[in-house]
Amino acid sequence: MSEASLPSRFRGQLEALLPGSGQGGPHLVVAVSGGLDSTVLLHLLRFQTRAGSVRLTAAHLDHRMREGSPTDAAWVCGLCRAWSVGLVSDTAREPPRSEDQARRIRYAFLRETVSQLHADALLTAHHADDQAETVLFRVLRGTGIGGLRGIPARTRTGIVRPLLPFWREELHAYAIAHHLRWRADSTNETLGAARNRIRNALLPALERQIAPGARRSLVALAELARESESGWNVLVGDAEKRLVRYEEGVAFVARADLRGYHPAFASRILRKVLRQFGNVPGRIGTRSALQFITDAPSGREIHLPGGVRIRTEFEVARIERREVSPPDRPVEIDGIDTAGKLATRMRLGGRTFRVTATRAVGSDEIPRCDADEWVARLPVARLRFPLRLRARRPGDRIATPRGSRSLKRLMIDRRIPGSERHRRPVLEDAEGTILWVAGVGSVPLSDPDPDEEMLYLAIRDDGGE
Structure with a gap:
């Protein structure tokens, strides 16, 4: 794909993810670190969409994890001022101890910003290379088919990622063509974090020595997994309607009917039910819960992490959250x-x-x-x-x-x-x-x-x- 086609492709992707974005002017919060990816995303939204089609607010959090982060925050402030984009910024009270903690703190700040501004969506600059790295990382950790879907382009919580179809090299070419400047994070080049080792060592070695198109194959694998899971979700939803009755926060599962399905499909049904109680056990936990539901005598119960209880009651299994009842009053x-x-x-x-x-x-x-x-x-x-x-x-x-x-x-x-x-x-x-x-x-x-x-x-x- 040529760099000249990137803006039109971006507008098409944005319209697909945010229908009506070219007409109603949704208010979008854009996570901006000052790096290449988020700078390109902000530029595309500010200068490559029709005037008035979106309202933008940039959001930047200084994690205080490295020297120079206050300079990055000041640079983002200057960029937003030059591009006439509103900015909400904050500084972490304490430097996070890990990348995972930094991510949790960052998303908490971004969600709070969206809530305070009553914005319509939160946009992040994840792109195709991030997708490939995520899928490979999950493969190495033994993920299931659901995990192979990788990063979703849009989540139910309002996070939108319009750059997912674009590769880092395309974004870099766009930035050079439009004379953009950005901040370089030196920690991205180190091999300390697992994600950095995948990006800077493992994937390049795979493409050099084993599979020249490894990144694109990983992204294609995510697409296939999404298609597969979409089809399974329809079938599981139909089966759930037949097998499960919900009453006052309790799920009643028909045990004999569940036993009639293949264990792999029955596990999917059970996981869908448990997800509504905030509990999604792993493969072993799901198999154990399924075997209990189908085989345990009536009157038995097990407790799952997160305060979920499953109890067998004759022909049904009763699934509910364990709540501490007030004391009896005879x-x-x-x-x-x-x-x-x-x-x-x-x-x-x-x-x-x-x-x-x-x-x-x-x-x-x-x-x-x-x-x-x-x-x-x-x-x-x-x-x-x-x-x-x-x-x-x-x-x-x-x-x-x-x-x-x-x-x-x-x-x-x-x-x-x-x-x-x-x-x-x-x-x-x-x-x-x-x-x-x-x-x-x-x-x-x-x-x-x-x-x-x-x-x-x-x-x-x-x-x-």
């Missing part, structure tokens, strides 16, 4: 006042329940209960007060027509998920005998007399606090 019923009614609230497993206790004699006085309430009907004369509503405990048992049975076994038989069992109120009397469990049943009692006073206990789940 309810004690020590008789009922002369009005014959008690209304209060209790808390179990992070959920709030409305509790209503009513005394009644005969069918005419039976209180009205809603369909979504758990209701217990107990003869008052046979109760040993105070009664207590609490959560299930390990080892709890209740009398049934078939003898004493554990509450855990009864709840399993009724297919109550393990995550809900702690939230089923248990009623016990003054001696600790369990009389009734919400949604499970009560102790067998002889039929009450028609005129016997009864206690009607109604409980409704009002949800989390």
Whole structure:
């Protein structure tokens, strides 16, 4: 490609990444270090786009990592003044200890600048050579296909990289043709950082001795990986709709259906689900989580880094963030006042329940209960007060027509998920005998007399606090 075609190609790339940039005048923050790449990017935006098509603000952070960085900051300030471009600049409080830390600090500053200015996008000067270096670096570190995509031209967080199709030599030729000056960072020539060794030693050696077109092949590999991942994402999204149900921040995955897919495809589905909880495990972690979901018995759970929990509940796996629930608040019923009614609230497993206790004699006085309430009907004369509503405990048992049975076994038989069992109120009397469990049943009692006073206990789940 000739240097003369670079401005028109750049305008086409900018329009592709920022549709309407030639009409609406979006406000763009441009990261400018003062080096060749960012200087060329700023020049293209300032002088090679139609007047008024974009609004520009340059952003520069002095990392204080080397001598001469204050001079770079002053030079960028002079450049922006000469080109009539607004500038936001800052200085790091402390010099970063590593390139990774410097990058985090730099992007934090740039994002804050975009936010304060209410800008439409952040533009950086990454180019094709950066892409090739990134892909090679990830290959050497054992990345998956997703990592082979390299640097995206646009991110969901508003970072845009319009120079990605252009090579460093093209940018250098453009700068020379337009008599541009820039600041040279001597640390880029050293072999201390891994990225520098790839750029200055490894890639040149590969092109000299093994593959003359290594850089272009690496960029082409990134394109192929992006195309492949785009297709897979469509298929994974369709499968997710069939396999996963989302309710109140919880993902319910159909275990048997997930088991029917090839493990590689099932892993992609699982990673997509976990990504929504801020957790994307590596290859080994994904395989372990997948095997747990498909093979573990019901009622088991594992915890993933980042506070994510997976629990098997019969035919589904429940995926959610682990949250510290407020302490339980049980309810004690020590008789009922002369009005014959008690209304209060209790808390179990992070959920709030409305509790209503009513005394009644005969069918005419039976209180009205809603369909979504758990209701217990107990003869008052046979109760040993105070009664207590609490959560299930390990080892709890209740009398049934078939003898004493554990509450855990009864709840399993009724297919109550393990995550809900702690939230089923248990009623016990003054001696600790369990009389009734919400949604499970009560102790067998002889039929009450028609005129016997009864206690009607109604409980409704009002949800989390």
